[in-house]
Amino acid sequence: MNRQSQAAVMFLLGAALLHAGNTDLYLRYVKAGLRPLLLASGAVLIAAALATVWYERRSNRRRGHTHDHPEPKVSWLLLLPLLALILIAPPALGSYSALRSGTALQKPYTYDALPAADPAPLSVIDYASRAAYDHGRSLHGRTVRVTGFLALDPSGAPYLVRMALNCCAADAQPVKIALTGELPPVLRPDAWLEVTGTYTPGLTRDPVNNGPIPYLKVTSARPVPVPPDPYDETWNK
Template sequence: MRRYGSAVLLLLVGGAVLRISLFSELYLRYVQPALRPYLVISGGLLMLLGSVAAVRGMRHGEEDPDEDHGHGHAHGGPRIAWLLTLPALALLLFPPPALGSYSASREEAQRAAQGVGTFSALPAGNPLDISVAQYSSRAIYDTGHSLKGRTLRMTGFVTHGSHGTWYVTRLLVTCCAADATISKVEIRGDEVDGAPQTDSWVTVTGVWIPKGKLGTDGAWPPVLKATVVRQVKEPADPYDKR
């Protein structure tokens, strides 16, 4: 059986990659949508290589039927190599979840890579759907105060701070989950009946509350006075867009 080890590993990894990219949208937990074709191609190639390796193993067994009886033990590699199939099998059966509150808590020192200035006008609409990253950038850096007087709506997962403070949080991915940065908005308001559970997803509607001097740590994190907080399902693409 050891001669099939590489084939099994390739097939498991290829199957896992195809499962999350071709047969579902789970790949969005880890990479940007634009990378989907590359994942599908990679998964297909791994499956092809695994099939070729399996056929070669079968032919080798037919040519050397005494291998398992002591005449070919060196060709199959160490038995411990089979342990490599465990993470591949776990990826196939139990894909890891998207990054959440734990990852956000480790990235709180990060800020948007931009300076203070005037932003473009916001689109019409009331309430206006806006990403957490867009709201955060405008609240902290926009000298034109484009958020003023607008009713805004955003979706994200819940994280908690001290003294009952809670935030709508979103992670922004440039390429893949490894480079994720955080945006979060503190939620206040008399209409908010308690803080939702950590990592639950909510859509919050409210208005901007100015805080601190623009472009300084005093403006972080921005604040939204909420009038409506509604729990929702986690979106297929859990990461934010600028």
């Protein structure tokens, strides 16, 4: 792989990063807040590739001839992650990962005021932290709406789950809500549901790490498409 080929690979990688950053594809890899850095990285790679081509052409004109030293053929393997990024959009982590990892629920520093809408739209993390650590004080007398995917433990107990990110999909961890009440007759793991319900006291414990899993009493549930951003970034405030 000569310098021109290296520049071409660099250009394609930069273009792939720009494509991912300008679509929802990047949300399968990193959290939404990193989008500006992803776009900047793509732009820098493209600029570096163009600068490399310009420098090589100018050097060749000065020398009057070129003599490319052979590069190890294994260097072409650098194209494999590039092709994977372009051709394969990995699915978001689902119930298989969620049931093999303990809940990552943590006590937040503060709680925002509950949305005035009825039902109040809450993230899985927001509902779970209010129910587990605030003893549901802000949830009493309110109907909430939460969206996540289904996970069924070995006994068939259903959980509404959202994988939460610190940085990227590699560090994703689940936050779980145990579901009771009016559940659909058929529960399919990894199906996404919009659940409406009310707070109910009590906690169960995650068998993986003994972390708290609060309950939500379901009054209605409906299937929804996988959201553009399948991960939840609502960590400690």
